[in-house]
Amino acid sequence: MxxxxxxxxxxxxxxxxxxxxxxxxxxxxxxxxxxxxxxxxxxxxxxxxxxxxxxxxxxxxxxxxxxxxxxxxxxxxxxxxxxxxxxxxxxxxxxxxxxxxxxxxxxxxxxxxxxxxxxxxxxxxxxxxxxxxxxxxxxxxxxxxxxxxxxxxxxxxxxxxxxxxxxxxxxxxxxxxxxxxxxxxxxxxxxxxxxxxxxxxxxxxxxxxxxxxxxxxxxxxxxxxxxxxxxxxxxxxEFTILPNDVNDLESLDKLCDHLTARYSGKTTLELMEEFGIPLNSTGKLPKNVHEQITTAMLGSPKSKLNSLELFARTGLIAKTIPLLANGLPKEDTKFYHIDFSDFTQESIDDTDTDETIISRAYTFSDSELYAYLHEQSFFFTLFQFTDPKQRKEDGTSVFRGFRRITIPDEDIEKYGEKLWNHTRTLIMTDSLEDVPTGTRKKTSGDSTAPNFMKSSQNPLFIRGSAANSDDSAKTEEVNGIRMIPQYFWMKKQYIQQLISSSSPR
The missing domain is CATH 3.40.600.10 (DNA mismatch repair MutH/Restriction endonuclease, type II)
Structure with missing residues (x-):
């Protein structure tokens, strides 16, 4: 042509x-x-x-x-x-x-x-x-x-x-x-x-x-x-291509609907046997057993979801969500490692209608946080404990299906922008502080953390994550304050809300 x-x-x-x-x-x-x-x-x-x-x-x-x-x-x-x-x-x-x-x-x-x-x-x-x-x-x-x-x-x-x-x-x-x-x-x-x-x-x-x-x-x-x-x-x-023409979000949704209908209610141990997933060398469940089950269900020979080309290309964020017997997720969910330069950028290059490059103010809709919530969708694999007292996986949790979730625009504007503005203000106005949080559990001394927005203030929040909180683990620094690596999290009650309002897959 x-x-x-x-x-x-x-x-x-x-x-x-x-x-x-x-x-x-x-x-x-x-x-x-x-x-x-x-x-x-x-x-x-x-x-x-x-x-x-x-x-x-x-x-x-x-x-x-x-x-x-x-x-x-x-x-x-x-x-x-x-x-x-x-x-x-x-x-x-x-x-x-x-x-x-x-x-x-x-x-x-x-x-x-x-x-x-x-x-x-x-x-x-x-x-x-x-x-x-x-x-x-x-x-x-x-x-x-x-x-x-x-x-x-x-x-x-x-x-x-x-x-x-x-x-x-x-x-x-x-x-x-x-x-x-x-x-x-x-x-x-x-x-x-x-x-x-x-x-x-x-x-x-x-x-x-x-x-x-x-x-x-x-x-x-x-x-x-x-x-x-x-x-x-x-x-x-080299990424792994899913079989059976599962090559876009629509075909993935259809496959997950079929898998949920077929395997919902089966225990972790039953699914391990179904897909030939062995116990580890010590006779215990593999640490990533639910991810292995998920990739096996999808037809992938690899055990890592991030090796799937469809997930990488479309920005699908895969997480296993363990549910308690009452349906509440077991814990808050950690997502990505925060890049604090996202909160300090003042301007951005853009292109006008006539393709001329212009500069305009950097806003929440330009931010990494907005892109993470707006451009991508979340792929949750759900396993649920059946014993109300159970908190640890022993192979008896049952598969409840998949959810592919897009965060509602109103939530991005209400909760995401609130978090971004709060964090940006703390950093740009030099209001960030290292505040006491109690006594360290694993090492001696008092524990401290930055005064970023907490889960009690917003369902989307920032929290540190490291093996311990002593000074050797504080490998990051913002405004002169040393801290452990900081991550973006979603509160477990909010995850439950997203699951409840989404269609089973």
Missing amino acids: GCDPVYEGNHSFTRAELDEIFTHATGKTLGEVDSAHVFSKTLTNPKITGIAGDVVEQSLLRYPPDSKQAPDLNVDGTPTELKVTGLKRTKKKGDTFHAKEPMSITAVQPDKISSQTFETSPFWHKVSQMLIVYYLYDSATTVQAADYADFVILGYQFHRFDEDELRDLRKDWQLVHDFLTDINENSENPEAEYPRLSSELRSKLNMIDTAPKYPHPPRFRLKRSVVDTMYQKYLGT
Whole structure:
């Protein structure tokens, strides 16, 4: 199929030319490759936006920035979109990275999308082939534009989505198209209805979202989890593909409905026997026995849910939730390790409707916490104790099914934004304190903890987690206060509420 001249690409290169340019640039800092002296602009404008992309365009590729909806490049006759993407260090051991933010693609254009097909859409022409340049945003705090000069270019890739990914992208785009077309054709005031877009579709979208929230013009973005998966595949990470065409959220839901109907009520020991899961070397239940049962049910040969490509790509957060006999989760649930730079960032690069890069204030809807709650869904495997006095797994707990849960928008705004604003205020106004919490259980002395929001104040909260709370475990520091690693948690009563209000899978 020939390319529409509108989308043929603005600047022509051969693949060999680009390979030579970016192979030579890999391992160097943005400052070292800045032959066009782009960073000189930061002397008079320290908060200039899009500096990393400007360096790649103007110093490495030697063309001025433009704001056309066409892909940036024409590579051997193929339109190719250039994306310069920041990665940050994870809190995990080793040199591992994750996407700094979702990848913004192009404007949604709610008033124009009805006349488009997927193949003719600006979105498809932007993502059909991309040249992605990765750099390391090597700072735990927000930096000014000049500091980007120290950030290293990690590598590059020419990226095309595989067949499963392409099918999901097409399905996601079509959902947005049909939703907006229905509004355009049936609403007396379509613009008043457009803000429904993000909240009403997000539980159905596999790989994209639409952001930011109104009144800002919405844009198609690849979810942060998608960018993470793209980078991991670039590094050579091999993910496990589920069998039987279980390759999107809809097919996963159908499989889980079937598995729940088949296995609900069976005990842990019965399911271990069913799937050939042995006791450990000491004759006890494996520590991750419920995760092993879950992956075996799904048909995976691997015992880790995070090795499943579908979970990684769609951002499914998998947790086993042990329930007491009365239905209350046994304990509060820990999720991710907090990156406190998320609470101190003041501005963010964005793109206006005409594709011009602008700077605007950083808000809760831009934050890592918002993305975690809004972009992703939670996959809970439920096992329940039958004895009211039971608190420890002995193989007799029974399988109660699965829940795939999307946090309601109103909860994100009510509880998530409350937590983010409270934490941001503590840090930005220097109100963070280390307060006594009692006597240490495992070591001598008094225990202390930062005055972050607690479970008694909000169902979403921050709490430390470590083997002990003595000084040697306090490996993090915020505003001069040393603390044990801090995590995002959900209160057990809130987890129960989510389970009760969701459909069994």
